Amino acid sequence: MLKYSLRRILGMIPMLFLISIVVFSLAKLMPGDSLSGEIDPNNTDPAYIEEMREKLGYNDPVHIQYFTWITNFMQGDFGKSTRYKIPASEIIAERLPNTIFLGFSSILITYVLAFIMGIYAGRKPYTIGDNAIGTANYIGLALPSFVAGVFAIYFFSFNLGWFPSNGSVDISTTEGTAGYWLSRIHHVFLPALVLGLLSTASYTQFLRNDIIENSRKDFVRTARAKGTPESKIYNQHILRNSIIPLITFLGFDIVALVGGAIITETIFTYPGIGQLFLNSVSQRDYPVLMTLTMMFSFLTLFGNLVADILYGIVDPRIRLD
Amino acid sequence: MEISTAKNTQINLKPEKGLSPWAIARRKFIKNKLAMTSLIFLIFVTVLSFLAPYITTIDITKINIGSMSLKPSAEHWLGTDKNGRDVFTRLLYGGRVSLLVGISCTLFVILFGTIVGSIAGYFGGIVDSMLMRFTDFVLNFPFLVFVIVLATIFHGKINGLVILILVISLLSWGGVARIVRSKILAEKENEYILAAISIGCSPFKVITKHLLPNVLSTIIVQATILFASMIVAETGLSFLGFGVPSEIPSWGNMLAFANEPDVLQGKPWIWIPPALAITLTILSINFVGEGLKDALNPRSRR
Numbered sequence: 001m002l003k004y005s006l007r008r009i010l011g012m013i014p015m016l017f018l019i020s021i022v023v024f025s026l027a028k029l030m031p032g033d034s035l036s037g038e039i040d041p042n043n044t045d046p047a048y049i050e051e052m053r054e055k056l057g058y059n060d061p062v063h064i065q066y067f068t069w070i071t072n073f074m075q076g077d078f079g080k081s082t083r084y085k086i087p088a089s090e091i092i093a094e095r096l097p098n099t100i101f102l103g104f105s106s107i108l109i110t111y112v113l114a115f116i117m118g119i120y121a122g123r124k125p126y127t128i129g130d131n132a133i134g135t136a137n138y139i140g141l142a143l144p145s146f147v148a149g150v151f152a153i154y155f156f157s158f159n160l161g162w163f164p165s166n167g168s169v170d171i172s173t174t175e176g177t178a179g180y181w182l183s184r185i186h187h188v189f190l191p192a193l194v195l196g197l198l199s200t201a202s203y204t205q206f207l208r209n210d211i212i213e214n215s216r217k218d219f220v221r222t223a224r225a226k227g228t229p230e231s232k233i234y235n236q237h238i239l240r241n242s243i244i245p246l247i248t249f250l251g252f253d254i255v256a257l258v259g260g261a262i263i264t265e266t267i268f269t270y271p272g273i274g275q276l277f278l279n280s281v282s283q284r285d286y287p288v289l290m291t292l293t294m295m296f297s298f299l300t301l302f303g304n305l306v307a308d309i310l311y312g313i314v315d316p317r318i319r320l321d
Numbered sequence: 322m323e324i325s326t327a328k329n330t331q332i333n334l335k336p337e338k339g340l341s342p343w344a345i346a347r348r349k350f351i352k353n354k355l356a357m358t359s360l361i362f363l364i365f366v367t368v369l370s371f372l373a374p375y376i377t378t379i380d381i382t383k384i385n386i387g388s389m390s391l392k393p394s395a396e397h398w399l400g401t402d403k404n405g406r407d408v409f410t411r412l413l414y415g416g417r418v419s420l421l422v423g424i425s426c427t428l429f430v431i432l433f434g435t436i437v438g439s440i441a442g443y444f445g446g447i448v449d450s451m452l453m454r455f456t457d458f459v460l461n462f463p464f465l466v467f468v469i470v471l472a473t474i475f476h477g478k479i480n481g482l483v484i485l486i487l488v489i490s491l492l493s494w495g496g497v498a499r500i501v502r503s504k505i506l507a508e509k510e511n512e513y514i515l516a517a518i519s520i521g522c523s524p525f526k527v528i529t530k531h532l533l534p535n536v537l538s539t540i541i542v543q544a545t546i547l548f549a550s551m552i553v554a555e556t557g558l559s560f561l562g563f564g565v566p567s568e569i570p571s572w573g574n575m576l577a578f579a580n581e582p583d584v585l586q587g588k589p590w591i592w593i594p595p596a597l598a599i600t601l602t603i604l605s606i607n608f609v610g611e612g613l614k615d616a617l618n619p620r621s622r623r
Contacts, residue, residue: 015457015458015461018458019461019462022462026467026470026471026474029474030470030473030474138604138607138608139600139604141607142549142600142601142603142604142607143600143603144553144556144557144599144600144603145557146556146557146560146561146576147576147596147599147600150576150579150585150592150596151596153585154579154585154586154589158585158586165582255463258463258465258466259463259464259465259466262465262466262469262561263465263557263560263561266561267580277466277469278469278561281469281470281473281563282562289470292466293463293466293467293470296463296466297461297462297463297466299463300461300462300463301461304460304461
């Protein structure tokens with residue numbers, strides 16, 4: 001197991017290297033000259049621009065430019081944002097905690113909701129409650145996150161006024177107080193719910209079906225024959241078996257968060273890295289764009305790795321070597 | 322007495338004609354009410370969208386300042402948008418674009434995924450590992466991020482719709498390739514494949530004539546799931562402003578109006594129709610997909 005994990009982690013390095021080449025080529029192909037923020041936009045003197053281009057290395061052959069970029073990148077120098085005129089790492093570091101907070105809240109809400117609904121539906125299958133949960137699930141699976149987001153803002157923010165429709169925190173609160181954190185939770189709830197909608201629906205369905213399947217197995221019959229209370233059978237004997245496969249989904253959750261964050265943060269104008277990514281694309285802020293694309297690719301690689309490794313741990317029948 | 326016995330014997334001798342697997346699947350599918358209703362709804366939406374130019378004669382390209390943001394009325398069934406264009410007409414035209422992009426992407430993805438998957442699965446060895454490493458490579462790209470970057474690069478250079486279809490397809494075939502490969506790997510162990518090879522069938526013939534028909538049911542089910550996710554991809558990208566060019570109506574572009582708070586809050590007739598159209602279409606595709614999965618599974622008896 002350990003050997004396999006190590007081999008997979010080492011295997012990520014060439015993959016990341018290839019992805020970095022793709023990212024660099026794409027940035028070179030993007031419209032507009034990827035001039036760095038070092039050049040004064042008001043100075044249109046061709047000689048000045050040419051001098052700066054030479055100085056910043058834009059006249060070097062492509063492979064040398066790539067080499068310079070990747071060397072700096074490995075050393076933590078992601079370049080200077082052309083829009084904000086400060087290092088890309090600073091802007092990203094400022095936004096990143098918001099996205100991490102959103103991601104964790106989303107996973108938490110997903111698990112809590114899916115557990116409550118899945119366990120209920122699995123324990124009482126084919127009842128009114130189960131059918132209601134099943135219907136909600138079908139809708140959840142069919143509702144794309146951007147449609148869900150728009151509906152959520154319309155109903156919960158505008159019509160009912162329960163949740164704010166944008167931002168990550170109320171600006172009138174001071175950092176560090178309880179009110180500040182309450183405000184953050186208040187702001188993150190709706191985007192997190194929308195972000196986790198699809199996984200909530202699929203987890204619930206998976207848990208329900210697994211519980212029903214397990215409740216027909218022999219070990220449950222034995223437990224019943226021995227007179228184990230019904231609640232103990234469900235909460236201990238069955239649940240323990242049904243939770244395990246669910247854990248493997250965690251890796252895919254990380255992958256799904258990458259795309260999901262871009263969409264939800266944009267709809268809720270939540271200042272995280274997903275929104276920053278879209279802004280950097282439309283404003284042609286190449287250093288930020290490239291760094292974020294590398295980050296997202298790394299997260300996707302990492303998520304797939306976690307999924308594979310967890311799969312092996314959970315089901316020993318799968319031989320990984 | 323003798324005669325009747327003879328008759329009976331004759332009847333028993335006559336071989337009973339069995340139903341083909343496809344006929345069984347069709348019967349099972351038709352009996353599935355939910356899937357049939359969904360299929361009829363999908364056909365209805367498709368026909369309505371593709372016949373849009375014959376159903377309405379309203380010009381949707383013209384900006385009409387006189388009838389901006391009108392509420393639904395007898396003249397404009399679903400009202401008009403901020404540029405004075407009829408929402409119902411745009412919904413029909415939008416459906417045409419969204420469904421067309423969805424169908425084209427699905428076809429490309431299935432075609433490419435099946436080719437790569439069946440070659441990798443059939444030949445095995447070095448071909449397999451090379452192709453699968455490449456598939457892993459493509460699967461490791463964060464889909465939305467790269468579609469947005471690629472769409473920006475090609476924006477305005479080539480026809481927007483074509484480039485969107487190509488970009489989405491280019492990044493989505495990995496999953497199909499993996500599934501087809503694993504199915505082919507299992508299927509090629511059967512003796513009839515060995516028999517086909519031993520009588521001198523070429524690899525191309527073995528794959529197309531013997532292997533693919535037997536994994537077709539998996540591919541069909543995959544295609545339905547893909548169709549739904551491709552519609553989500555198109556509408557989502559258009560909603561963010563990186564999909565279908567904004568001058569062409571599509572469900573995603575229409576929903577993008579909801580990005581403006583005053584439309585979202587005060588003019589729901591502009592964005593609710595496309596939102597419902599997207600959701601209902603995906604819901605029906607999911608039901609059809611589940612019905613197909615059930616019908617094509619020989620073990621499920623309903």
